[in-house]
Amino acid sequence: MKVPIAGGGTATAINFDNAATTPPFHAVMNRIVDFAPWYSSVHRGKGYKSVLSSDLYEKAREMVHEFIGADPSQVVIFTKNTTESANLLAHVLRAIRPEQIILSTEMEHLANDLPWRTGFKTDYVRVDSDGRLSLPNLEAKLRAYQGKVGLVAVSGASNVTGYMNPLSQIARTAHRHGAKIFVDAAQLASHAPIDMKPVNSPDHIDYLAFSAHKMYAPFGIGVLIGPMEDFTQTEPLLAGGGAVGLVSRQFVEWGPPPARHEAGTPNIIGLVALTAAIATLNSSDLRSVHAYENGLIRYAINGMKAIPGLTLYCIPDQEQSEVEDNRVSLISFSLKEVSHGLLAEILSGEAGIAVRNGLFCAHPYVEKLLGLTQQELEYYHAHEDIVVPGLVRISFGLYNTSREVDIFIDLLTRIARNPRRYIEKYTQRCMPG
């Protein structure tokens, strides 16, 4: 795709913002076009179109169940996105085990932090000076709370540093202390295989969530997986049609999960699209996807390390040997003298390179990586007109190439060598009048 660039002309757009959302696969777009004339309301009677849509809807559920290796006792519930999934889980756990402590971590996206702040006592597992989750601290906190932690809520992979957390180890530790584990897999699902494992295995995952729009399907579908039993015990978060058995003026009989937690007309187009995305990811083999994307990351890191004034966050010096297994495909960085927002604008304006900048909806983690003090944060909080420091992030999808990385590194090197030139050009462009 061509996009207009500063000073006239066009450039081929380079999408290095896949951690925010991924473009749909061609197979996904084709499936949507083929299915669009046929879609209908799911589970609404025996009419031909509704039966067809209902059938595809339930097949999607089976496919998702298999994709993440869920146990037969676990149920797949469709939501709008990961954020809604985490909020639904918080709602259910507030109803059935309100006294439990929730142990989240310092590296979470707000979707796996804020839902736990209402109605629970919460605490956060620390990250160490490299930004990695501290497993000794996890163990120490679980021990200190003496069995009162009910849930460890952790991301499968960070949207800030790309670190993949050692889920087996975390699950094993949590279970040993009587806690369950919830994995926010939003950044993991399209980059590496996931296996929730049988529930009798000590390192199984109890609850998991992800979003379709980060795995080459469109917006509007999220997934929450967890024990059927838990979802049977509560009223739904959203009440309405589809969630019930029989209703009269006198009583409401809630239906069984998953329908109980899927009130309203379901997004069948989004789900059919998700099944096409999963089929494509399965045929590409997520192990190969992970290996390919890691190759790109290593290539980009090597190029970026040579750029003057650039700080790479959470990239160790000996990256070559480290990067293989424990990282998804993103890099966060900052450039001396150029603010994160301006740098993102320059990269777009000069070469059509789409990146993300700011705090990435993981404010406490980025604030910690930047070393912002409580006093500084209070100051920014009190002065809304001042730009808060932040980072720039590039994130790759399985279709990105080393040629695109070359274009990016070449431009970033030119900006780093002469930041003033670009700052002037882009701040003048922003001047009113």
Ligand code: PMP
């Ligand atoms: N968790 C992580 C790690 C994410 O990166 C994101 C999206 N940036 C989310 C949760 C939230 O996903 P959604 O906006 O689709 O709910």
